[in-house]
Amino acid sequence: MGSEPRIRVEDVSVTYRTSLDASPTLRSTVLRLGRREKVVREIQALRDVSFEVPERQVLGVVGANGAGKSTLMRTVAGILPPNSGRVEVHGRVSTLLALGVGFNGKMTGRQNVVLGGLAAGLSREQLQEKYDEIVAFAELEEFMDMPMRTYSSGMYGRLAFAVAVTMEPEILLIDEALSVGDARFRKKSFRKMRQLCGEDRTIVLVTHALGSIKQLCDAAIWLHRGELRMWDEPDAVVDAYTEFLEVGEDAFTMEDV
Amino acid sequence: MSSAPATHDHPPREDEFTSERHVYEPHKIGLPPVAPYLRELWRRREFAREMSRTNLRAQHFNTVFGQLWLILNPLMLAGVYFVLVDILRSGSRGADFFAHLMAGLFAYYFVSDAVRLSVKSVTGGGRLILNTAFPRALLPLSGVLTSFMRFLPTIAIYVPVHLIAGLPIEPVLLWVLPLTALMVVLAAGAAMLVASLQVYFRDLKNFLPYLLRVWLYASPVLYYADEVPDRYDILLALNPLGGLLTAWSDVINQGRAPDASSLALASGWAFGIFLAGALFFMSREREFAVRL
Numbered sequence: 265m266g267s268e269p270r271i272r273v274e275d276v277s278v279t280y281r282t283s284l285d286a287s288p289t290l291r292s293t294v295l296r297l298g299r300r301e302k303v304v305r306e307i308q309a310l311r312d313v314s315f316e317v318p319e320r321q322v323l324g325v326v327g328a329n330g331a332g333k334s335t336l337m338r339t340v341a342g343i344l345p346p347n348s349g350r351v352e353v354h355g356r357v358s359t360l361l362a363l364g365v366g367f368n369g370k371m372t373g374r375q376n377v378v379l380g381g382l383a384a385g386l387s388r389e390q391l392q393e394k395y396d397e398i399v400a401f402a403e404l405e406e407f408m409d410m411p412m413r414t415y416s417s418g419m420y421g422r423l424a425f426a427v428a429v430t431m432e433p434e435i436l437l438i439d440e441a442l443s444v445g446d447a448r449f450r451k452k453s454f455r456k457m458r459q460l461c462g463e464d465r466t467i468v469l470v471t472h473a474l475g476s477i478k479q480l481c482d483a484a485i486w487l488h489r490g491e492l493r494m495w496d497e498p499d500a501v502v503d504a505y506t507e508f509l510e511v512g513e514d515a516f517t518m519e520d521v
Numbered sequence: 522m523s524s525a526p527a528t529h530d531h532p533p534r535e536d537e538f539t540s541e542r543h544v545y546e547p548h549k550i551g552l553p554p555v556a557p558y559l560r561e562l563w564r565r566r567e568f569a570r571e572m573s574r575t576n577l578r579a580q581h582f583n584t585v586f587g588q589l590w591l592i593l594n595p596l597m598l599a600g601v602y603f604v605l606v607d608i609l610r611s612g613s614r615g616a617d618f619f620a621h622l623m624a625g626l627f628a629y630y631f632v633s634d635a636v637r638l639s640v641k642s643v644t645g646g647g648r649l650i651l652n653t654a655f656p657r658a659l660l661p662l663s664g665v666l667t668s669f670m671r672f673l674p675t676i677a678i679y680v681p682v683h684l685i686a687g688l689p690i691e692p693v694l695l696w697v698l699p700l701t702a703l704m705v706v707l708a709a710g711a712a713m714l715v716a717s718l719q720v721y722f723r724d725l726k727n728f729l730p731y732l733l734r735v736w737l738y739a740s741p742v743l744y745y746a747d748e749v750p751d752r753y754d755i756l757l758a759l760n761p762l763g764g765l766l767t768a769w770s771d772v773i774n775q776g777r778a779p780d781a782s783s784l785a786l787a788s789g790w791a792f793g794i795f796l797a798g799a800l801f802f803m804s805r806e807r808e809f810a811v812r813l
Binding site: 280291307344349368375379382384387 | 542543544545546547548553561564565567568571572575579645646649651652653654655659721722723724725807808810811812
């Protein structure tokens with residue numbers, strides 16, 4: 265290694281405002297304002313997080329729900345720029361954040377793959393080249409010309425996983441994707457992951473499957489309520505996190521004080 | 522393979538895909554860096570093209586009956602409005618007015634369809650917005666492109682009406698080109714504006730049709746701009762399409778160059794709305810991923 269890190273996250277904080285209504289309307293906003301209620305809520309998703317991912321490292325990310333894992337992935341992918349701090353990424357990124365392809369259920373699988381790829385900045389030729397490989401990996405040959413609303417959630421996941429890993433990214437961001445499809449596809453995707461981990465790639469992997477963090481990763485970080493709790497060897501992080509989960513938060517924070 | 526020194530600071534130009542350096546920092550004054558934004562937007566124009574092609578295909582744009590419908594629908598609309606206005610005017614309208622009505626309706630429908638098609642472009646872009654980093658402005662702009670593609674065949678329907686009405690064909694008609702460009706600018710701005718407002722007010726799409734209908738009635742389409750009484754002149758000035766459609770009819774129907782005031786009004790509104798829409802959209806864009 266020794267070269268520059270592929271991903272460098274420096275003192276990154278992310279806050280965002282989100283509306284209290286699931287689907288905000290002019291009507292509800294006016295009503296809330298009339299009652300002098302708050303319309304938006306500010307969420308501090310990440311606080312001064314810093315870490316680096318060197319070339320060819322597989323970094324695991326653990327943390328409870330709402331710890332900021334997905335926000336961190338979106339920030340590294342450039343989807344949600346930080347409010348302070350700096351993120352530097354060297355290399356072409358492919359994201360599999362919470363399963364990305366399939367934004368429009370009315371369009372066919374093929375149209376979704378093409379449009380998703382074009383939006384991600386791939387050229388038509390690159391997509392053409394990879395298309396068959398994607399379909400073959402996802403094993404969805406006879407479904408590609410059907411609207412994606414007819415897909416089962418497992419089929420969605422398979423297609424998304426296939427797109428992300430087939431595009432030969434140098435940096436792969438994976439959020440909870442190892443658990444898609446049936447047992448057979450899961451095995452296949454785990455094998456593929458293992459193969460990708462062994463190749464010349466940098467991978468950031470968010471998962472609740474702690475076993476796969478131990479098996480696949482070279483390092484791990486633990487996020488807790490938007491803060492970086494730990495950055496160490498995977499075994500150490502997973503053990504500490506497991507202990508935290510067993511002991512429960514109260515005891516742990518007591519000990520922390 | 523691992524011993525290759527990884528100096529990716531200056532990636533070779535021809536290989537910009539495999540080696541990219543991205544830096545993400547807080548946005549200054551709430552806007553993403555404009556030059557790279559526009560560069561990325563242009564680089565991914567193929568997306569907007571594919572998106573509108575896919576949508577047109579879904580509307581059967583490429584089938585015989587789909588095309589026929591695209592032609593019949595505005596033709597019937599123009600017919601209905603003509604009869605309506607002619608009755609109100611106790612039967613004093615002729616073929617030249619029908620030509621004015623048609624040209625105005627088609628121009629108006631280009632702009633209003635662009636707005637209508639774009640309003641849900643961001644809120645409907647769910648997973649794509651959540652999971653891919655790309656200039657979001659591509660979504661409303663592809664709605665404008667779709668609308669423009671539907672506008673083009675209506676020109677072919679208009680031409681015979683123009684000829685039958687005995688309207689002149691003169692070089693002054695070339696004014697149509699800059700005026701169409703202004704309509705595109707206006708449509709793009711309005712599309713970005715409504716697409717971002719829809720994120721905050723999801724009921725916008727429900728009352729948009731009413732706003733668009735009022736917009737049609739306030740525009741010099743069902744009547745000539747000259748016929749507007751003085752006390753309503755202000756409506757034409759306040760209507761973003763007022764000056765533009767006045768100039769449009771002057772050029773196409775009256776065979777005269779547009780006067781300076783309607784030109785100034787038309788470009789002022791078009792560029793004003795474009796700037797407002799683009800700046801608002803870009804400054805809000807970061808929030809889209811957490812607001813959906």
